[in-house]
Amino acid sequence: MSKKILAIDDEVSILEALKTILDDMGYLVTTFSNSIDGESAALTEDYDLILCDMRMPERNGAEVTRNIMAKKPNARILIITAFPGDPLARQSLDAGAKGLVKKPFEIGKILSFLREG
């Protein structure tokens, strides 16, 4: 059975491109450009991997991570960021994110996490 991925990013073109690429690899990808909607989806559905942008207007990646991990502590979240040294990145990791992915995305790291999970 194909693994399910949830991708949350307010940059729609990147989000859709990521979905196209991961779809082709055989994963089932659901996307949200709104962090609140994405968070809701993460709480209602089970995903093998959640990719979440760190800086979004409605709710940042650290908050989303915190909210998801509070209800689904086994969730596997990767935070997408341009600046891994950003204090928000540290907050995301502290909240339970498994790692950081450099923008727009690191295909090697995403595949590694999917294979490990």
Added chain:
Amino acid sequence: MRESEKYIIEDLLTESKNTLDELSSLDDMLRQSRDLFNNNVSDAIKSRFHEDESEGQVFRIDGRTEFNASEDKMVLLVDFYPPSEGMKPLQYNDVSEKLAEKGIVYGIEGDAIKDAIFTCNTEGEAVRGVLIARGKMPEDEIPEHVVIEENLNFKKKKLEKTENIDFKEMSPFILVKEGETLARRIHLRAGSDGRNIYGEEMESGTRRIKIVNPGKNTRTYEDHIVSTCDGRFEIQNDEFYVNEILQISSDVDYSTGHIDFPGDVIVGGSIQDGFKIKSGGSIFVIKTLDASEIVCKVDLNVKQGIIGRKKASVKVGGIIRAKFIENCYVEALDSIYIEVGVMNSAIYTSGKLELGSKGVIVGGTIRAQNGVQAAHIGSRMGPRTEIYCGTDYRIYNKLEWIRDNSLKLAIKLNRIDLEIKKNNIADGELVDIRKKLKESIHKLNELAGDLVYKLDKNDTAEVWVSGKVYPGVYIEICHISYVVSEEMSGVRFKLDKTKGVISVYR
């Protein structure tokens, strides 16, 4: 009797008869009165004078020759003059007798004499400057020697125009490949004595030739001397050889041009901004490496620093050693050892990045497969400093390339999908392109899927900071992330595989 001689005799007879006739009339005059005689004589003398006036002075002479021997006694040139009307034409014997008389005995061209005489007599024109005798120059002995190939020319090429020439491309070094012919052996050629036109012998000598002998890294193969390695062709004193080391005593600049050398390169000065060095061995730079492009198969040693100015690129197949690196892109297949600091650079190594006891890493991205060791990482100013360990940077870079390209393709594909949907397009060029884009994305994904297994190489790699590590520094070991949020001293960052986190050890 020859026909010409018959004509001459007939003319002579006629003239003689005429003269005799004239004298017979004189007898009659003498018998007449004295005055009449005097008048007749006077008229005759006057008439002769008038005849002389009209015809000019004519010397009737036989055919003749004039000899002109060269000062070096090697050549005799002869002018042939035809006879006056009714006079004796030139004959071969006249010339040969004159040659004998002048003692000219060697190298006589008999046919040339005959031809000149014939032309002169039949055309009645002078034939001048005919080569009649030629001596033989002595030939010196040429000893056995070696001749350097012409293409290994030490002189710098002369430039006809200075425009449109990149002087960085000009190099005074002569580089040769293994097996290339450097010189040819010329065998001994015996000399021979000469002789001048007077028959005097001229002794031969031995030609003076600068003898050069093959030296190191050369081998004689039949009559060819070939290089046994790639390197720089050099001649010193009486020896030529191939040097595997290129030593430049000054800077690498316009005086040297770019360097592309198969062996080691030693630069006595600096490498100036904009100059490239490619070495099949190691590179040693005594001063600084300044915004250059460096490619070397083995090690790079820079006594001072590597100053990249955000445009330099250094790719090394072995180890890099330098005092500092700033604003530079650096790749090394082995470890990198830096004494003082790495500033705002992109460093990629399949080994370790190790700094001196006070060495600082500030800003930039470090990808060191086997870990990093430094006194300090980051600073209070908080420049973006990212350290990645445990992964193979070459695989990572390939994956990044795949990501960039599949992203471009995917964005295009999504736009096409939108158009197709919006306009209800079922077939045509757009649909064909869409298919091709999808196929390309799939190919790239397959490639990424294969590479990802090779990405992680060393989960024992660690980041060891003997001094301070500052907030904002990002550390990643085999994809596991750690963001430094507080200043720490004397710490090691290691991957805790069981927990899947990076642990900090003090």
